Amino acid sequence: MRCKALTPAVLLGVLLAACSSRQGTPEDEIREWLERGERLVGEEDRRGLVDMISSAYVDARGNGRDDLDKRFRLLFLRADPMTLVTRIDEIAVIEGSAAEVKLDVAVAGRDELGFLGYNANAYRFELELTHDGDDWRLISARWGEVGGRLR
16 A cells, blocks of 8 residues: 555544643643654554544545544555654644644555555644643644645
C-alpha cells in the first residue's frame, strides 16, 4: 500500500489523545496529546484515536468523526505497520480552551513498489483543538502534502 493512501490515518494518528488530568501548561498538555496520538497510530489503536476527536468534528473535505473512524478501520486492516516522525512548528493556545497546531509529519511504511521496499511521504497539518473540560479533542483539521495546498 502506498503511503499516499495513509493521509487520513496520518491525520488521525497525529490526532492524538489528551491527558486525563490537567498538569502543566496547556501547551505541555497538547504536546503530550500529540505524542499519545503518534503512539496510538503505531499500536493501530483505532478506538483510542477516535476518542481523541470531538463528536462535533468537521473538516473542509466534508469528513465527520464517523468518517474518520471508517477510514482508520480500513487503514489498519490493509496497511503494514507505519512509522510517523512529527515536527511541531507552532502551538497557539487561545484563552486556555482552544488551540491551533501546525506540524509536519513524515510517514514511512513498507511498499514493494517503493525504494528498497519502503515508501515515505511528508504532510503538513493544521489542527484545531478544543478543551472539553477534561481532555483536548480535535475539532477540525486541514492537511496536504508538504509544499502543496492544504484542504
